Amino acid sequence: MRYGFAIDQTTCIGCHACTVACKTEHQVPVGQFRTWVKYVDQGTFPHNTRDFGVMRCNHCTDAPCVTICPTQALFQRDDGIVDFDRDRCIGCKSCMQGCPYDAIYIDEETHTAAKCNFCAHRIDGDLEPACVVVCPTHSIWVGDLDDPSSGISRLVSSRPTQVRSPEQNTGPNVFYLGAERAVLDPLAAPADSGYLYSRPDRHRADVARDMATDPVTKARTTLNTAHPRPWGWRVTTYLWAKGVGGGAVLLAALALLVGVDLGVLTTLVAPALGVLGTAATGGLLVWDLKRPDRFWYILTKSNPRSWLVLGAYALAAFAAVSGVWLLYGIALETGLLAASPVAWTVLAVLGIPTGLMVAGYTAFLFGQAEGRDLWQSPLLFWHLVVQAVMVGAGALAVAALVAGTDAAGAALIVRALVVATVVHVAMLLVEYLGRHATRAAATAAHMVTHGRYARLFWTAGVALALLGALVALPSWGGGLLALAALGGLVVQVALLAYESVFVRAGQDVPLS
Structure with missing residues (x-):
């Protein structure tokens, strides 16, 4: 059994319902996210486009965060879900360094690591994750990827999919349908000088100045979350x-x-x-x-x-x-x-x-x-x-x-x-x-x-x-x-x- 997500970015409208449902379900502190929506703009007005990408833990088959965690606070369940036990976490932040997807953060209230855990408590109660329930366009699919009869397996096998950072060889179990490369590749779209509803955090803004913008697509990230350096x-x-x-x-x-x-x-x-x-x-x-x-x-x-x-x-x-x-x-x-x-x-x-x-x-x-x-x-x-x-x-x-x-x-x-x-x-x-x-x-x-x-x-x-x-x-x-x-x-x-x-x-x- 191997639970996974499939996200259809061709139908996603960037409404952030998944983000809000996740924060409500897990009482995520303000300014921190287990699931969030990234915006990437390409081109120049009036010939510009905006694409969305739902970002979260990839519940990797070979999860680096599980290997590097010194206290087994991060662990992989028999169903493939990568979960965490905040009662064992010492807040060393090594899992944040091991994760190639920026999926883990230190909860401001508990001072322990946290991330998307597939709403494991809901899965155990035969319920779907909160983000799936609220998605108005049915853009988020979940299920057993090892079961060829499951809806997610049929969807993934019938349409072209992509994963984030495949070169890391972590076996990510979040599959994207119809996602733009600039959305999935963090190096393809540096942070813009100004976001849609805010400004990028200072760290992202400073780093973006050292990154080249594609002269053809002019791709730039216009909405994202802050990810400060874990180690100083x-x-x-x-x-x-x-x-x-x-x-x-x-x-x-x-x-x-x-x-x-x-x-x-x-x-x-x-x-x-x-x-x-x-x-x-x-x-x-x-x-x-x-x-x-x-x-x-x-x-x-x-x-x-x-x-x-x-x-x-x-x-x-x-x-x-x-x-x-x-x-x-x-x-x-x-x-x-x-x-x-x-x-x-x-x-x-x-x-x-x-x-x-x-x-x-x-x-x-x-x-x-x-x-x-x-x-x-x-x-x-x-x-x-x-x-x-x-x-x-x-x-x-x-x-x-x-x-x-x-x-x-x-x-x-x-x-x-x-x-x-x-x-x-x-x-x-x-x-x-x-x-x-x-x-x-x-x-x-x-x-x-x-x-x-x-x-x-x-x-x-x-x-x-x-x-x-x-x-x-x-x-x-x-x-x-x-x-x-x-x-x-x-x-x-x-x-x-x-x-x-x-x-x-x-x-x-x-x-x-």
Whole structure:
């Protein structure tokens, strides 16, 4: 059994009865929508047209929101309906990133995720969804798509249909009949400067300036809903914080394995950065939840497929290794224990895989955010590791100026800083100036390199990073630690600037 919708846009009159019925049935707050009608105008008066599109959850066969949800608050029923349990939701907003259709929002009253749930309570009572009942032109069809005798199956099989974002391979179960491409493709019709009854929200209006309008159709969206970015500066800062901690421990572990003595940087500073970076990361992640009082649901109501859950395990493992390392270092520095080569080897061997995972696991989390094509790069894991080495080495360079280390240790830190920074910038150029797998990724990359983020990207993200490496370069042999420390500080700012661009631009491409 597989429930689905079929929407006949050739008979839809754009009356919004479905929107009002949905809001009434589910008590949806003002300004938020589970179902809404999008307007797209094409052409120039008097030869212009207006088309409608009913937007909602697509109840995907392979639903990304279900996979990424860390607490199984979103789930797929046996009849194919993708439903949600607000009592399990922690408000992490990852489902909003996973959905390629802008179908999920955070309810302003409950602070939990919500969306069209096919009026599952009505379906269970052998009733049709509210939107179907009120549609005056019978433009919305529902039923079992797996039943060839059902009305919706006969309709879909007898007429040409389209789905939204088929390239995402989610198996959407909302089929459109007679819909204009510009209505279904969010990149084909940028938001107009003014809507019919209002103005577009500032975010959509700003993004539209970086999107090309088709010179032939002149398609533009003249009515739509607001979809603000789910993730902001806390996620940007979390990427940097765990990078500093993971990179510092990785570098200290490498030094141990190659026999380079970093002195107090190994015993205290690197593991302390690991502990502090993990604590800051956890704090930022909990702070970013809309229901922070439920943060522990990640561990007690876990979805083992979600990289938000697996990432929490990676953070916990890294925190444990860093914490034990720090306690051992304190015991050595205070004379409570004597140094043991075996103990250092064990810590180094544990520090490398946990450091790699804490630095790079976000690549897999972002990979599950299937609505954000910019974040789907196969290089992202390794790029995050390179970034971690860059800022981790930068932090150790600052610490070396204060705490001191020998020339060999300083040289290792500086060389890691310079090389990682150069590789980071090279990867940026490859990522943003090369070819992109989808139009959405190309659109986001254009915003970064030539659009609204270009100045910040090129000056702070690229030029400032190279400046940090250049400033630290004279310390290559282990001397002039003041320059290395200055370079180490500069790359922290450069990475924060870049992560701000990366996180925002990935969310700026419209999905509906």
